[in-house]
Amino acid sequence: MIEIKDIYKSFGDNEVLKGISALFKPGKNNLIIGGSGSGKTTLLKCIVGLHEPTKGQVFFDSENFTEMDFEQRVPIRTQIGMLFQNSALFDSMTVEENIMFPLNLFTNKTKEEKLERANFCLERVNLKGTNKLFPSELSGGMKKRVGIARAISMQPKYLFVDEPNSGLDPKTSILIDELINELTEEYQITTVIVTHDMNSVMGIGDHIIFLHQGKKWWEGSNHEIAHTDNKELNDFVFASKFMRAAKAKL
């Protein structure tokens, strides 16, 4: 479980986050949504320690991450898997080497053990046999799946995903969402996803927080979102004619 308490973050005079609190539970897809520039990525970075909050605290299973120094954070960091927007694979490494990278960095496993884990993860994301390919030889969806395989290679308790659907066609997007959803449930991972994608919101949004004007404006599930009377959330989620028509049928 991850708890964030009263998170503020400013860049100079620009106060982006203004006191955000939330609880992210294991086995759930916790989605952070909001308009462009609303601070979604900033919040994600504050949680994982890529930004230090100006004020407020982040707890990983009751451990106060914010108060820890770099060394103290290492055991928690090794339990965090991350998937960034562009998949962030190393172009000069093969698929297999990319997946083994965190294992090389953080574990004392033998080469055989690391290979076995890489093969397991590759199979788990339906990419068996692609070990020796380079990222340039993969489609966008395959790159995301390799990114996911790398993110789960260390058997993370916490998974952070920034825009998993960016650059993917709708069908591939849904497959990636389903994969994240399956892994989250199967391994009881606390998954936090920043997304713009309304299919993801409606499809896998177990728990959603909507950011607006630097604050947590609304919180609930995908079932609740369809019936909300929160104006700003409605304007955001049901901005398109298609989504309004879909809502009317719910």
Ligand SMILES: Nc1ncnc2c1ncn2[C@@H]1O[C@H](COP(=O)(O)OP(=O)(O)OP(=O)(O)O)[C@@H](O)[C@H]1O
């Ligand atoms: N490192 C930084 N230095 C200065 N300002 C920053 C930095 N990172 C983010 N910001 C500012 O914080 C605000 C929120 O940015 P952020 O990327 O968190 O928004 P977002 O909701 O993720 O946006 P998008 O959906 O467009 O990716 C923006 O005004 C941005 O300019």
